[in-house]
Amino acid sequence: MVRSPCCEKVGLKKGPWTPEEDQKLLAHIEKHGYGSWRALPLRAGLQRCGKSCRLRWTNYLRPDIKRGKFSLQEEQTIIQLHALLGNSKLRWAAIATHLDKRTDNEIKNHWNTHLRKRLERMGIDPTTHKPKNGRYNTSKEAAATLSHMAQWESARLEAEARLVRQSNPAADNKPPPLRSTTFSNSSRPRCLDVLRAWQGLVAAADKGSSLESPTSILNFPPPPAATSVIASAHSKVDELIMSCGIVWSPMVPSYEREGESMGGGGISDVVLGAVSKSSGHQNLPPPMLPFAGDDNATCGDVGGSIEGESTSNYWNGLLNSLVDDDDA
């Protein structure tokens, strides 16, 4: 199939938008709403192609866009999710769902121009989030886990897209959402809170760490208090997944480790795989996170061993580095 161009390129303006053009576009959208992008430039009196107008609105003019410096919290979220999603499709869109009022384009730019370089300077491979000198875990299991998690995130996004479509019946005359994967806080589906659940698990693990072991609970059966927290978190994550209507096992291949099938678990099994030996959910390793300060530090071994610093310590250290980097 030969695709026709989205617009006649001859005579159309390209490059930076002028304030006058922005004003025309804004005025037109205020009056008529957005949509029908192909016809919009003519109606709005703009010498631009529809796609250019759509991108200008989506990435810049939309009133619900936050501009300016990224907060540390936002940067932490980006790095965490980038580690989780790797090169999976839709990763920038997925990350954007966790950052209120930020566009995927802005996040992508911030990653490419700031965060990636900072990680490189810290000796961390920004693609794999592993240390370049091999200080941290480079196991196949960890890499496979990242891929595993990325597959899950892709499946989740597909489910979200379906939900969005189903919740926008044709009877609704409002224009469709600008980006199906962008939600305000109030409209964000529950399943998008998996990151929060994951952070809760990390906190739970760290809490256990402080209770029992100078290194981590993950080497030992957690103390009763930590077990309770973990069990609670485990069911919470399962609940989140169930609320999304995502069927985990049939949608992703089984996880293989040294010839042993590791499949069949829910996402919480993935998350909690190494968190608790006594919880009965240790089928899969958690996402690999590099740990600072210990040449032998590992995270993500099946069977549950995290040595060295806790995960939150890792993130705190990383963020401190980012702050230091900014100050430098």
Next chain:
DNA sequence: AAAAGACCCAACCGCTATACA
């Protein structure tokens, strides 16, 4: 002060997915 290089980010390109006639 001026030139050169580095940095930043808005905007574009090309592709795929989806909706619809």
Next chain:
DNA sequence: GTGTATAGCGGTTGGGTCTTT
């Protein structure tokens, strides 16, 4: 089932700005 329009997405670029020499 097919073709077309539109939307969404990641990768890349170009030019303005900042920093260094």
